[in-house]
Amino acid sequence: xxxxxxxxxxxPSLYGKAGSLRSxxxxxxxxxxxxxxxxxxxLLTPPVYMLITSLKTSAEIADQKxxxxxxxxxxxxxxxxxxxxxLFQGFFINSVIxxxxxxxxxxxISILAAFALARMRFWGSQVLATGxxxxxxxxxxxxxxxxxxIVGGLGLLxxxxxxxxxxxxxxxxxxxxxxxxxFASIPKELDEAALIDGATWPQMLLKIFVPVALxxxxxxxxxxxxxxxxxxxxxTAFITTxxxxxxxxxxxxxxVRGDVFVWGQxxxxxxxxxxxxxxxxxxxxxxxxxxxxAGATKG
Amino acid sequence: MAADAxxxxxxxxxxxxxRASSLQRLARRRSxxxxxxxxxxxxxxxxxVAYPAGYGIYLSTxxxxxxxxxxxxxxxxxxxxxxxxxxxxxxxxxxxxxCIFAITAVILKALVGFWLAHMLHHIPxxxxxxxxxxxxxxxxxxxxxxxxGWWWMFDxxxxxxxxxxxxFGIPAVPWLGEKWWARLSIIIVNxxxxxxxxxxxxxxxxxxxPEQLYEAAAIDGATSWQRLRYVTLPxxxxxxxxxxxxxxxVTFANYDIVRVLTNGGPRDLTxxxxxxxxxxxxxxxxxxxxxxxxxxMFPILAICAFFVLRGxxxxxxxQM
Numbered sequence: 001x002x003x004x005x006x007x008x009x010x011x012p013s014l015y016g017k018a019g020s021l022r023s024x025x026x027x028x029x030x031x032x033x034x035x036x037x038x039x040x041x042x043l044l045t046p047p048v049y050m051l052i053t054s055l056k057t058s059a060e061i062a063d064q065k066x067x068x069x070x071x072x073x074x075x076x077x078x079x080x081x082x083x084x085x086x087l088f089q090g091f092f093i094n095s096v097i098x099x100x101x102x103x104x105x106x107x108x109i110s111i112l113a114a115f116a117l118a119r120m121r122f123w124g125s126q127v128l129a130t131g132x133x134x135x136x137x138x139x140x141x142x143x144x145x146x147x148x149x150i151v152g153g154l155g156l157l158x159x160x161x162x163x164x165x166x167x168x169x170x171x172x173x174x175x176x177x178x179x180x181x182x183f184a185s186i187p188k189e190l191d192e193a194a195l196i197d198g199a200t201w202p203q204m205l206l207k208i209f210v211p212v213a214l215x216x217x218x219x220x221x222x223x224x225x226x227x228x229x230x231x232x233x234x235x236t237a238f239i240t241t242x243x244x245x246x247x248x249x250x251x252x253x254x255x256v257r258g259d260v261f262v263w264g265q266x267x268x269x270x271x272x273x274x275x276x277x278x279x280x281x282x283x284x285x286x287x288x289x290x291x292x293x294a295g296a297t298k299g
Numbered sequence: 300m301a302a303d304a305x306x307x308x309x310x311x312x313x314x315x316x317x318r319a320s321s322l323q324r325l326a327r328r329r330s331x332x333x334x335x336x337x338x339x340x341x342x343x344x345x346x347x348v349a350y351p352a353g354y355g356i357y358l359s360t361x362x363x364x365x366x367x368x369x370x371x372x373x374x375x376x377x378x379x380x381x382x383x384x385x386x387x388x389x390x391x392x393x394x395x396x397x398c399i400f401a402i403t404a405v406i407l408k409a410l411v412g413f414w415l416a417h418m419l420h421h422i423p424x425x426x427x428x429x430x431x432x433x434x435x436x437x438x439x440x441x442x443x444x445x446x447x448g449w450w451w452m453f454d455x456x457x458x459x460x461x462x463x464x465x466x467f468g469i470p471a472v473p474w475l476g477e478k479w480w481a482r483l484s485i486i487i488v489n490x491x492x493x494x495x496x497x498x499x500x501x502x503x504x505x506x507x508x509p510e511q512l513y514e515a516a517a518i519d520g521a522t523s524w525q526r527l528r529y530v531t532l533p534x535x536x537x538x539x540x541x542x543x544x545x546x547x548x549v550t551f552a553n554y555d556i557v558r559v560l561t562n563g564g565p566r567d568l569t570x571x572x573x574x575x576x577x578x579x580x581x582x583x584x585x586x587x588x589x590x591x592x593x594x595x596m597f598p599i600l601a602i603c604a605f606f607v608l609r610g611x612x613x614x615x616x617x618q619m
Contacts, residue, residue, distance in 0.1 A: 029421060035418045046445055046491070064457065117337065142600065173344070232558075
């Protein structure tokens with residue numbers, strides 16, 4: 001599109017029609033920018049308003065007279081109070097432990113399985129690959145009641161290890177699915193060459209597949225991380241004691257208590273809790289988007 | 300080339316025996332290794348998805364204390380929970396609300412996402428990355444947390460949206476207090492959260508439409524509407540249907556937005572299946588009936604899943 005636009009610019013007087021086409025294109029461009037600015041404002045308003053609120057004192061929030069969209073006396077007290085609050089620190093540590101263990105488990109399980117499913121055709125491998133995709137489509141809200149009973153039977157209710165047990169249902173199917181896609185796109189000549197040179201299957205996986213499919217592994221890891229960090233249904237169902245809560249449910253249930261809402265702290269807590277996925281996104285945006293679109297375009 | 304490079308580190312560790320025999324041994328052990336490698340996956344799929352799904356069906360047939368099957372009057376023995384749900388007005392309200400919410404939200408997300416993707420596709424590709432990065436932010440924040448921000452913006456006494464409305468002379472809106480406004484608020488938050496995902500999917504699809512098709516259409520004198528209708532949409536049909544069906548599954552089973560924003564209120568009128576199942580099963584402690592409620596999601600999810608799978612398989616065949 002830009003190429004043709006440039007061509008039109010070079011010979012504006014040559015054809016009368018080209019000029020009208022050019023002005024049509026320019027209007028389309030202006031219209032596109034107006035729409036984008038408008039939608040960016042709407043899409044970014046809630047997080048920005050949370051930031052505004054988190055910088056206010058409780059007195060300023062309670063004051064109904066002024067404009068709620070500006071901060072008169074900015075303060076970092078809300079953040080400081082949360083960071084020094086041992087309960088909030090506990091939420092954070094719980095989230096980190098659960099997420100790290102779940103991501104590690106997920107990646108090991110899905111890389112091993114995806115390698116076997118993509119390269120070693122065995123009895124039922126096609127059915128299993130389809131089954132993996134179907135389980136990805138099973139939402140957590142369909143399973144949380146039976147899982148509540150199962151986790152309860154194992155004595156893991158109110159424990160972060162109960163979460164570590166059930167989170168793989170959210171992460172493993174999708175990660176396996178996109179890893180199958182990435183592994184399948186590696187040329188067969190590569191493993192044939194390795195086999196002729198006498199490489200064993202584990203060597204082939206570690207020395208060829210993992211390095212070559214590294215972008216896919218990064219995308220899958222990001223997916224597993226964001227999903228386990230943001231998980232909400234399972235912790236709300238399984239955890240009721242504050243000391244075992246991860247961040248999402250901790251912020252929602254512990255800071256919102258009784259009739260008095262400490263909105264400054266709630267918004268500060270929510271922003272702090274949302275920070276790790278946002279940071280990962282900011283630095284690894286391309287992998288993040290590759291992981292998002294991979295579900296429908298790979299495999 | 301690449302194969303040559305990878306042989307060097309592998310060569311030294313190869314066994315000294317002849318190539319043929321080691322190949323044979325590998326072939327013999329191949330299926331064993333494959334089964335071993337897929338075992339952890341099978342444990343997760345069977346132990347944590349298939350078994351709970353079956354167990355959920357069994358649970359839904361039990362009585363409240365889980366001491367025996369739930370008696371029923373006009374349905375077969377053991378389906379008493381379903382019978383009670385069918386006769387309960389709240390349940391039908393929940394079923395309607397789930398459908399209204401899911402269908403409206405998905406249609407709006409698809410339209411907004413398509414529009415955003417189109418606008419993004421129009422601007423020079425240098426700036427696209429920056430805009431795309433900015434517009435995807437709602438999708439990156441965990442929805443339970445961003446919904447807290449929305450809740451605060453909808454707060455009856457301090458609503459900042461109403462403050463802006465007042466500046467423009469629009470009367471204040473009882474966002475979460477009145478039935479239809481509360482339902483609309485949930486849809487707004489869901490669209491806000493989900494539209495960027497549609498945008499990303501559609502943008503990827505738009506980029507894969509060959510430029511020659513548009514040139515051919517332009518030569519034939521197609522208007523921009525005709526180009527959209529006869530070139531873009533048919534080329535994107537598959538990805539649109541996959542994304543819409545996938546989003547229908549996720550939206551239909553949504554829990555966190557309803558839980559944080561209204562918690563089912565006012566008067567249980569904004570409950571969807573998931574939040575109602577949670578309320579009945581976990582909060583009121585009637586596990587079997589909660590399991591029965593969540594099972595109602597299964598048929599529509601199964602239908603969507605079937606078509607998603609078909610779309611994805613078809614797409615893979617096209618790409619091969």
